[in-house]
Amino acid sequence: MSKSIKLAILGLGTVGTGVVNLINDNLDELKRRSGCNIMISAVGTRRQRDDIDPAITQSDDLMAIAASDDVDIVIEVIGGTTLAKDIITHAIRHGKHVVTANKALLAEHGNEIFALAEENKVHVAYEAAVAGGIPIIKVMREALAANKVNWLAGIINGTGNFIMTEMRDKGRTFDDVLAEAQALGYAEADPTFDVEGIDAAHKLALLASIAFGIPLQFDKVYCEGITGITLQDVNYAEELGYRIKHVGFAVRHQDDNNIASGIELRVHPTLIPEDKLLANVNGVKNAVLVDSHPLGQTLYYGDGAGAGATASAVMADVMDLVRVLCTNEQGHHVPHLAFIPEELSDTPILDAEQMTTGYYLRVHAYDSPGVLANITRILSEAGINIDAILQKPAHKAGQVPVIILTLPVVESQMNSAIAKIEALDTITDKVVRIRLDEL
Numbered sequence: 001m002s003k004s005i006k007l008a009i010l011g012l013g014t015v016g017t018g019v020v021n022l023i024n025d026n027l028d029e030l031k032r033r034s035g036c037n038i039m040i041s042a043v044g045t046r047r048q049r050d051d052i053d054p055a056i057t058q059s060d061d062l063m064a065i066a067a068s069d070d071v072d073i074v075i076e077v078i079g080g081t082t083l084a085k086d087i088i089t090h091a092i093r094h095g096k097h098v099v100t101a102n103k104a105l106l107a108e109h110g111n112e113i114f115a116l117a118e119e120n121k122v123h124v125a126y127e128a129a130v131a132g133g134i135p136i137i138k139v140m141r142e143a144l145a146a147n148k149v150n151w152l153a154g155i156i157n158g159t160g161n162f163i164m165t166e167m168r169d170k171g172r173t174f175d176d177v178l179a180e181a182q183a184l185g186y187a188e189a190d191p192t193f194d195v196e197g198i199d200a201a202h203k204l205a206l207l208a209s210i211a212f213g214i215p216l217q218f219d220k221v222y223c224e225g226i227t228g229i230t231l232q233d234v235n236y237a238e239e240l241g242y243r244i245k246h247v248g249f250a251v252r253h254q255d256d257n258n259i260a261s262g263i264e265l266r267v268h269p270t271l272i273p274e275d276k277l278l279a280n281v282n283g284v285k286n287a288v289l290v291d292s293h294p295l296g297q298t299l300y301y302g303d304g305a306g307a308g309a310t311a312s313a314v315m316a317d318v319m320d321l322v323r324v325l326c327t328n329e330q331g332h333h334v335p336h337l338a339f340i341p342e343e344l345s346d347t348p349i350l351d352a353e354q355m356t357t358g359y360y361l362r363v364h365a366y367d368s369p370g371v372l373a374n375i376t377r378i379l380s381e382a383g384i385n386i387d388a389i390l391q392k393p394a395h396k397a398g399q400v401p402v403i404i405l406t407l408p409v410v411e412s413q414m415n416s417a418i419a420k421i422e423a424l425d426t427i428t429d430k431v432v433r434i435r436l437d438e439l
């Protein structure tokens with residue numbers, strides 16, 4: 001292990017605690033993938049926490065941590081646009097790389113913060129700030145780097161989408177679902193940001209900046225939230241074959257010479273045909289649909305808020321930085337895998353017989369009394385749970401197809417049950433099996 005990279009986590013709320021937990025849970029993965037030793041050297045917290053490793057410094061002096069010699073990367077997850085701004089600029093001036101989930105701060109002051117980072121030759125990374133755990137900033141910066149983005153459309157506020165979904169599917173009230181979103185750690189400190197579209201507008205400004213290569217212009221985003229949407233509108237829209245979703249649109253207009261002539265930036269509720277993928281993004285899920293040239297349309301989908309998803313995005317940025325810091329040290333690029341530890345080098349790939357899936361079975365039997373009972377008895381003796389069963393009318397002389405869906409079962413168990421079913425006198429053909437995954 002070449003080098004130790006020291007992290008400071010400022011703010012131990014939903015996201016900060018999620019990051020601490022992720023590091024505890026996945027430390028081996030982090031080391032193996034980066035080839036570096038990653039450790040938390042300090043946390044910024046208002047009150048001492050006894051669930052934090054005593055080797056980690058705990059302090060309420062966030063400015064001091066941000067400038068500490070014992071810190072390489074500062075993770076800002078306190079939120080807000082005042083103290084967070086002071087801390088981040090202080091950290092940058094002290095040569096620290098910064099990872100932040102703070103879209104409000106970047107949307108409002110990002111131009112200045114990125115310029116300061118440039119001047120001080122440090123990175124400010126913000127994957128967690130847009131669409132939670134979906135790696136959409138990486139996609140824009142890396143995977144789509146060679147494309148010209150024509151437009152993008154995204155469901156980019158988890159709280160709002162969760163509220164709309166629960167209201168529609170379960171008839172719950174707005175206030176009741178919002179309270180649950182807050183309890184689940186999805187909502188902003190001031191949830192007006194979520195329900196009035198401001199949070200989505202922050203994210204759209206960031207997305208448009210990276211997609212089109214333009215400065216951040218949050219103040220120019222047209223912004224409408226979900227508070228005016230009634231269940232009545234949702235139901236009328238559904239009758240007409242539409243779903244109402246809160247969507248952010250960034251659209252590049254171009255003139256005849258393919259020069260950008262203007263950009264639309266807007267977030268608002270919108271009707272989407274029910275068979276479109278975006279119409280089926282529900283709950284706390286986010287999705288961003290990107291139309292780019294020459295790739296065409298691609299869709300990115302996943303959890304848009306919550307501790308685990310956001311911590312994943314924060315640590316993705318940390319891992320990028322760790323790789324850069326370690327690569328500089330070693331003078332070579334990190335290969336496909338930094339190294340393969342001995343205990344993983346001979347991890348067995350499981351035999352198909354040990355794999356677990358659900359099954360669709362089609363069994364052809366003579367239409368005689370007790371045939372179904374025999375089949376279900378064999379499955380039950382093998383410990384296989386039936387999820388659904390369908391007996392179709394006889395399709396050729398005296399033969400009936402029986403369709404059975406099972407819950408997940410180990411393949412070897414299913415193999416022996418099928419052998420027993422096929423050995424029954426009443427079974428006319430081999431059993432057809434197709435695996436079933438709820439995904």
Ligand SMILES: NC(=O)c1ccc[n+]([C@@H]2O[C@H](COP(=O)([O-])OP(=O)(O)OC[C@H]3O[C@@H](n4cnc5c(N)ncnc54)[C@H](O)[C@@H]3O)[C@@H](O)[C@H]2O)c1
Pocket residue numbers: 010011012013014015016044045046060062077078079080083101102103104128129132185186187188189304305306307310
């Ligand atoms: N929760 C999510 O799903 C999510 C997703 C993406 C981005 N974000 C962003 O991440 C940031 C944090 O969000 P959160 O949901 O974790 O908020 P949170 O309110 O749960 O956590 C913030 C924490 O910072 C602490 N804090 C604030 N000021 C402090 C100070 N001066 N000294 C010490 N501690 C201080 C608070 O006590 C709190 O524990 C925000 O910018 C938010 O927009 C949140």
Ligand SMILES: N[C@@H](CCO)C(=O)O
Pocket residue numbers: 128129130131132156157158159160186187188194199304305306
């Ligand atoms: N409050 C935000 C958190 C993720 O940015 C949301 O609900 O989408």
Ligand code: NA
Pocket residue numbers: 127128129130131132133134135136137313
């Ligand atoms: Na993200």
